[in-house]
Amino acid sequence: MVTGRVDLRSDTVTKPSEAMRAAMANAEVDDDVLCYDPTALCLETEMARLTGKQAAIFVPSGTMGNLISVLVHCEIRGSEVILGDKSHIHIYENGGISTIGGVHPRTVKNNEDGTMDIDLIEAAIRDPKLDICYPVTRLICLENTHGSCGGKCLSVEYTARVGDLAKKHGLKLHIDGARIFNASVALGVPVHRLVQAADSVSVCLSKGLGAPVGSVIVGSKAFIARAKTLRKTLGGGMRQVGVLCAAALVAVQHNIGKLEGDHKKAKSLAEGLNGIKGLKVDVSSVETNIIFFDILEGANITAPKLCKNLEEHGILVLPGSSSTIRLVLHYQISETDVPYTLSCIRVMDYEASFYPGPIGINLLFKTATQVPFIPILQKAVMGVPDENGGK
Ligand SMILES: Cc1ncc(COP(=O)(O)O)c(C=O)c1O
Numbered sequence: 001m002v003t004g005r006v007d008l009r010s011d012t013v014t015k016p017s018e019a020m021r022a023a024m025a026n027a028e029v030d031d032d033v034l035c036y037d038p039t040a041l042c043l044e045t046e047m048a049r050l051t052g053k054q055a056a057i058f059v060p061s062g063t064m065g066n067l068i069s070v071l072v073h074c075e076i077r078g079s080e081v082i083l084g085d086k087s088h089i090h091i092y093e094n095g096g097i098s099t100i101g102g103v104h105p106r107t108v109k110n111n112e113d114g115t116m117d118i119d120l121i122e123a124a125i126r127d128p129k130l131d132i133c134y135p136v137t138r139l140i141c142l143e144n145t146h147g148s149c150g151g152k153c154l155s156v157e158y159t160a161r162v163g164d165l166a167k168k169h170g171l172k173l174h175i176d177g178a179r180i181f182n183a184s185v186a187l188g189v190p191v192h193r194l195v196q197a198a199d200s201v202s203v204c205l206s207k208g209l210g211a212p213v214g215s216v217i218v219g220s221k222a223f224i225a226r227a228k229t230l231r232k233t234l235g236g237g238m239r240q241v242g243v244l245c246a247a248a249l250v251a252v253q254h255n256i257g258k259l260e261g262d263h264k265k266a267k268s269l270a271e272g273l274n275g276i277k278g279l280k281v282d283v284s285s286v287e288t289n290i291i292f293f294d295i296l297e298g299a300n301i302t303a304p305k306l307c308k309n310l311e312e313h314g315i316l317v318l319p320g321s322s323s324t325i326r327l328v329l330h331y332q333i334s335e336t337d338v339p340y341t342l343s344c345i346r347v348m349d350y351e352a353s354f355y356p357g358p359i360g361i362n363l364l365f366k367t368a369t370q371v372p373f374i375p376i377l378q379k380a381v382m383g384v385p386d387e388n389g390g391k
């Protein structure tokens with residue numbers, strides 16, 4: 001039986017584990033601006049190893065990881081970056097590359113699978129012979145997995161093709177790898193192969209890996225040296241940061257193996273949602289831990305209203321639009337949380353004019369799970385197949 005909250009708003013919501021808290025309390029620390037905090041150095045060395053890059057630095061957030069990376073690659077005024085029109089950097093980072101770095105964004109349409117067509121990327125590269133009119137293209141950014149495209153994975157092959165294009169035109173390649181470990185686990189490919197073509201990667205430790213804070217930028221030694229200076233400029237130089245890096249080390253050491261479970265729970269939740277009249281999910285498109293589902297025309301509920309109804313049962317989700325809801329799985333979602341979530345969504349019959357309310361739903365859920373001989377109720381609440389196997 002589920003108790004408390006089922007927080008599906010994002011994989012950024014996890015609380016530090018007891019092991020993380022113990023590691024934080026006992027972390028060996030020093031002033032990371034004046035020298036090297038030993039725990040930060042340990043984390044950065046491990047992340048450089050895992051990603052196959054020369055060096056790494058710890059930063060407070062993925063937003064700062066992307067900002068620093070773009071600004072180092074585009075430190076000459078009048079620079080332009082090519083990025084996806086649905087990319088996190090373009091949509092969710094307050095336009096920081098422009099407002100802080102003066103870098104001009106040039107968007108290319110994101111396909112549903114998170115890629116951008118290679119020919120459209122090449123067409124977006126400015127002709128250097130006309131530089132008196134144009135900004136100068138200096139960087140291409142990819143996002144793997146792609147958050148707004150449902151957690152889709154970019155393949156090694158696609159990333160290598162974009163890398164070849166960047167080299168052909170003397171450009172750099174940055175990967176927003178907030179969920180690169182999800183892509184690695186889903187594709188069965190080591191992270192260092194997925195990012196081989198990239199000059200820099202920003203990796204979030206505070207998402208599916210479950211660290212309370214932080215990201216790491218990886219790249220060449222020269223790139224990381226410039227990134228470290230810019231981190232200080234932006235106020236991201238931290239003192240005894242080992243307290244945070246200790247938790248991140250626990251996350252990297254213990255939680256990569258849990259990502260596959262997140263993906264399995266996402267698939268199971270998507271399949272259950274797809275069986276509910278009034279909702280639509282493309283189950284085959286759920287590759288990792290993110291689900292977007294649609295509320296169909298004619299259903300007598302909007303996404304914000306459904307979010308509110310679910311919140312009354314302790315289930316927290318975020319609307320993607322007026323008719324779409326996003327669910328993000330993480331390792332603190334238990335096996336029973338998935339059927340409980342489905343039972344709460346299932347009972348809110350989208351054609352019914354009434355809604356039994358939280359007390360009604362909890363009563364139905366308890367009855368259906370503890371009095372299994374009422375098949376009609378079980379079917380309504382749990383979606384279990386009836387004697388003919390139907391739903
Ligand atoms: C794809 C992607 N990139 C970057 C970020 C930024 O990370 P942070 O929230 O730590 O700034 C997020 C989400 O938070 C994200 O989903």
Ligand SMILES: C[C@@H](O)[C@H](N)C(=O)O
Pocket residue numbers: 009010011012092147
């Ligand atoms: C919304 C976005 O900023 C955040 N990274 C998330 O996926 O929850």
